Amino acid sequence: MSLINDLTISQARKGLVEKKFSAEELVESFITEIESSKKLNSYISYNFESAIKEAKKSDIRIAKGDARDLEGIPIAIKDLFCTKGIKTTAASKMLYNFVPPYESTVTQNLLNAGSIFLGKTNLDEFAMGSSNETSFFGPCINPWKPIKEVHNYVPGGSSGGSAVAVSANLCLGAIGTDTGGSIRQPASFCGIIGLKPTYGRCSRWGIVAFASSLDQAGPMTRTVEDAAILLNNMAGYDSKDSTSVNKVVPNFEKSILKNINKLKFGIPKEYNLEDSNPEVKNLWEKGINLIRQGGGEVVDISLPHTKYALPSYYIIAPAEASSNLSRYDGVRYGHRVDGGSLEELYENTRGDGFGDEVKRRILIGTYVLSAGYYDAYYIKAQKIRTLIYKDFENVFKDIDVIFTPTTPNSAFPIDAKIDDPISMYMNDLLTVPANMAGLPAISIPSGKDNKGLPLGFQFIGKPFDESGLLNVASYFEEVCEFSDNKDEWWKS
Template identity: 55%
Template sequence: MSELTKLTLAEARDALKARDISAVELTDAHLGAIETANPKLNAYVAVTGDKARAMAEASDKRLAGGSAGRLEGVPLGVKDLFATEGVHTQACSRILEGFRPPYESTVTANLWADGAVMLGKLSMDEFAMGSSNETSCYGPVVNPWRAEGSDEALVPGGSSGGSAAAVAAFTCLGATATDTGGSIRQPAALTGTVGMKPTYGRCSRWGIVSYASSLDQAGPITRTVRDNAILLSSMASVDAKDTTSVDAPVPDYEAAVGRSVKGLRIGIPAQYRVEGLAPEVSALWEQGIAWLKEAGAEIVDIELPHTKYALPAYYIVAPAEASSNLARYDGVRYGLRVPGDDIVDMYENTRAAGFGAEVKRRILIGTYVLSAGYYDAYYLKAQKVRSLIKRDFDLAFEAGVDAILAPATPDAAFAPGAVTDPVQMYLLDIFTVTVNMAGLPGLAVPAGLNGKGLPLGLQLIGRPFGEETLYSLGQVIEEAAGRFEPAKWW
């Protein structure tokens, strides 16, 4: 039974359609795997066993009746940022204690409409603010990977660390995640999984707890490139409830997997060769270039001159939007309420107790840069820099580049507590934030192991709505590198 959890999403989908396995069997196998793994990994913050079995039973009936959806019976995990009707949705923050929304996010509604089964809610950095999944009010998530010969725990990356860890540990076939500055691609790279941050507007943001509204985007984390393409096809849609969602047909992303990449022009940005890049990551990048060249792609050097300003500009724009979005959490209508002498006292007590240190830090930064005396000096300037960053990419694509290859992270996973300086933690997103600032798609693919046996990923950056090209290129890297899984210790 436990071997069912080793199936890829595509294999499980096909086995379910062929009636070789039942949705109930597959769901029970994953619930058993969660029961074994979660006490050690802490990836799930809520397991919805009864709901999962009921959904699986309904799937089996549809499979028997010939009315199966394209994800019928496939068990998935859901990041705690997505509203799930009547089910724990807390953004892993104390301030949303006890919140069970009376509505469903558009992305998860799309998945359930296609027949997917919900196993539970996955941990994350509080309000998606973090790069190591250490800021969750439920405590840190543990990476299923360990260095060879070591019992030391490692972080899974963030903010979607629970999603990445759950997928890597075979406790779900895929997971929803979100990416504001790298929160899908960075944890995917640190856990040996595949993570797609789609073009801004490709997936609806409705029903996803907001962090920075002009940067947030939902996407999938899976174990293979094909699985990722299958999941994104169901997650993506236009939505009248989200005016930033794009009214454009959703392609059959799976059809792009295995497509020839011959003749595609791949840009290599000079500005991504930064100080502090681990030699093994640099070597892997060169290996990735060689693999794409062997597959028939043309490699060209490109310039993205404003890259060095991306991280500081991001850490002005994102906290500013967070300061505005998080103002709604006041203890009045839902979530945590800490009494006070009057309403202002209650607001202050609730927010002081409800938000963690990193969230408070970003709210304070955001409030400061939006204040009357500093708005022009910081926020307005950061938005101008953002336009220049986007223009850099536009010029590269106008010059005929089809996609860009870069590292996903500066190094492999590290131990919890190893990075305590906030700025050092922010620097972990150095290769990912530019993609969000420009609204582009980015795909992280496992590409190798370092000297300690830990996974490293490469990142492919595409033209707006160029996800199909990224999946074609990602498949080339996956086939050349092979697939990796952690040695089971939990």
């Protein structure tokens, strides 16, 4: 039975319709796997009872020939999406007991397509982090680690739990959110596919807000085709999100052509970092050769403001976060610590309810927005955002897609960087620029480093050209032949 956990969404969909197994069997099989994989700490809460109930309903629909696009497909949801009646914590003590009375638009779309939620996955607290170590519910653990290594490795973050659940076959696919790399970086660290769509493609309504001008939901899957299938069922205009864009959603599955003939690939020199892992550079070189082999054209490009993307991100994202997180006051929902006055209640609640990294970012945000510093920091960062946006606009006049590594390095051991914020922030050096410009970007497994840990290729596309990205990614998926040979050391 355990074999059905290895399936792709595409294969499972076929198997269900051809009645090779039932949705209930599929869900039961995942429950068994999840229960024997607790060491990875990939889920914060389970939704098993309801999942079985929903699977039975899916089986009836399938029997009637009335299956929807994701009928009976068990998936995992980052615990940042509000799910009606299912606890939604954002991995924070602040929301440890919050049960939303409403469903986020993206999860509602996935429910409408017939998918089944196995549970809510672990993340960095309020999606602030690149290692999943800032979770109030403890770090999530990467199923990949060097052979004979005793220390556990981080899965990346903030969507670490979703990446691990996909990588360890604890769901057929998952969804995450990406503010500065939170889908792509963990996808790269865990050897899976992660797609951040164009800002505005998927509704942000009902996602616990971090940095509203940057946040975007996207799929995390084992194949490029599966990413297309999930995105088909997540995307779409939503009048509840004022930044949702009213554009036709193409059928992304049809864009998987594995054909890069005559496409122009931009190689930005600024992404060639001095302190990148040499294997990252070698693989990038190998990728450039694969472009030529596939009939694509390689174009050297320059994105001159790349090095300023990360420091300006660390003004804009905390500024927005300090405003968004002001709602956690201990009055209407979540954690409360009493005080003698209302003021003390606020201060005690927020002092106790937020973790270290969240406090750090709220304080940076408060500082850069405070009187006397607003122009010097916040407006300055927004001006630099203009320059970054224009860098991309310029190069896309001549090329179709940008090709880079996803991260400067592979996964690192737990505790290695947690006490050094700047070194932790550096993880997102190559992913943040796409968020600053709102562009779609995908990470796919490209190979491994000398420790046997996965590395990723990143492709950045023109606004709303997810189809183009999925096509390019499908070609590289085929020629890279990434092999998932990890042993299942975590099974109990």
